[in-house]
Structure formats: structure tokens, C-alpha cells
Amino acid sequence: MATGAVLLKEALGISHAYLSLTIYSSRKKCNYLFKIESFSLLSKSSVEEFCSDDFEAGDYKWQLHVYPTGDKSRNVKDNISIYLELVDTESLPTGWEVNVISNFFIFNHLQNKYFSNADVVQTRYHSMKTIFGIDNFINLSTFSDHGNGYLFNDTCVIIWLYPNGRVDGKGNSISIFLDVSRSSTPQGTKLFVKYLLRVKDQKNGKHIEKKGDYLYSPSNDYASGWSNFLSLAKLKDTEEGYLVDDTLIIEAEATLLGLVLTES
Numbered sequence: 001m002a003t004g005a006v007l008l009k010e011a012l013g014i015s016h017a018y019l020s021l022t023i024y025s026s027r028k029k030c031n032y033l034f035k036i037e038s039f040s041l042l043s044k045s046s047v048e049e050f051c052s053d054d055f056e057a058g059d060y061k062w063q064l065h066v067y068p069t070g071d072k073s074r075n076v077k078d079n080i081s082i083y084l085e086l087v088d089t090e091s092l093p094t095g096w097e098v099n100v101i102s103n104f105f106i107f108n109h110l111q112n113k114y115f116s117n118a119d120v121v122q123t124r125y126h127s128m129k130t131i132f133g134i135d136n137f138i139n140l141s142t143f144s145d146h147g148n149g150y151l152f153n154d155t156c157v158i159i160w161l162y163p164n165g166r167v168d169g170k171g172n173s174i175s176i177f178l179d180v181s182r183s184s185t186p187q188g189t190k191l192f193v194k195y196l197l198r199v200k201d202q203k204n205g206k207h208i209e210k211k212g213d214y215l216y217s218p219s220n221d222y223a224s225g226w227s228n229f230l231s232l233a234k235l236k237d238t239e240e241g242y243l244v245d246d247t248l249i250i251e252a253e254a255t256l257l258g259l260v261l262t263e264s
Helices: 140-144 232-236
Strands: 006-012 016-025 029-037 055-057 060-067 079-087 097-108 113-115 121-126 131-139 155-162 173-180 189-199 208-216 224-231 250-261
Touching: 079 097, 079 140, 097 131, 131 140, 155 250, 173 189, 173 208, 173 232, 173 250, 189 224, 208 224, 224 232
Parallel strands: none
Antiparallel strands: 006 155, 016 029, 016 097, 055 060, 060 079, 079 131, 097 113, 097 121, 155 173, 173 224, 189 208, 189 250
């Protein structure tokens, strides 16, 4: 094991997409931005539908529904389905109607502008029909291809290992820290990450694990972790199984809990 810091990297599957909705009701115009976090993971999971929080437009409450692999109830496959629902209709008077002109947009990060894959839709909401939308909004393969600009690139996670320790662990412990590559994170983005660092016991299976969470942002110039992760004495003890044939195994697990994008 050499002195100094050892840099390890792995990909953290964090992809983000931005959908925008413009609503023209009889009263006013409203724009609503919906940020989808970890879309690449959602599209590969068993989640068939996810919804936005309720939002107001034209003095009515609405909700956006997105089917990342298509609305199966409408026999949609390999396309993203998107719908706009009028909610909280119990408070509306008997015989109510709401006439709406809406348009769905998707943000292209490469061209830095929004695109619409469908024409403006004019709909009449009433008690028998409270949800409208587009079954085949965009092809899933086209959307998921990072080269097309609809998804952010995955974020790179960096693991810093100091074999002889640093700060209060210098000379007596190994120090391990987790960081996020600033160059792979979009400018102005903050990531709240929950993580686990593990040094594996290769003989007895008594691994050493430590958990933490941290808000990574461009303004933070330090990583998160432990300067006294494992004592050098215990590491070099032949009865222990942490260092076997001069090999140390370190594992990291990271989960995105939230994202904040500072918009100008």
C-alpha cells in the first residue's frame, strides 16, 4: 500500500429529466415544470406510474401523471405516456366544465431549449372525464439515449482512500471519504446522498460498515467520510481478514435522496 491518497471512481445511476407543461384556461396561463429524478432507474424498475404533487393553474388544482414505460392499460409499449388530471373536483359546482388548452414540452440539455412532441391540445374537462393526455409522448429509447440530450449524464462518485490516514487518523488509521465529481454534476446542482462505506473481512465475513449522508454542492470543497475508519493495527493483524495477500477490498453504496437545481 502506497502513501498518499488513492482515488477510486464508480458511476452513480442518477439521471434527471425535465418536463414542462403550459396550460391556458379561460382565466389565465400557467407554466409548470416537473423534474424527474433517477429516471433511468425508474424506467427499469417495476414502477408503472408516478405523479407530481398537486399544483394550481387557473384557480384549479391539477396533477401530472407520467408512465415511464407506457400506459399498459392503453396498450402502450416502449413509449412514455403523460397525462394531465383535474383534481379536487368535489369542490366544483354541479354541472361544472373546464375548457383547457395545454401543451407538453421536454427540455433538451444539449440545445438548451424545450421541445414539444405534440400539437397544442384543447380539451373539455367535466365530471365524466377528468384526465387527458398523450399515450405516445416520446419513444423511450430516444428519450433514454443520453446523446439526445433529454437526460443528464450519470454522476461520478469518487472514493478517496488514505492508506496511512489523514487529519486525526494520520499514522494510526486508514481514512476513507466519499465525494462527487464536480465536473460530472450540472452547474448549480446540489445532491443529497445517503451512502455506506464498507471494508470487507475476506476471512471471517465481519465487515466494517459505516453509514452517512451529505449534501454535495459546488460550494463544498471537502468530501464526507471518516479519518479513523479502521486502525492500522487491526488492518495489519494477520488474525483479521481485512488485508489478504496485500489486497484491501472497499465497497461503497450511494442512494440519491434529493436534488436541488438552482435556477436563474
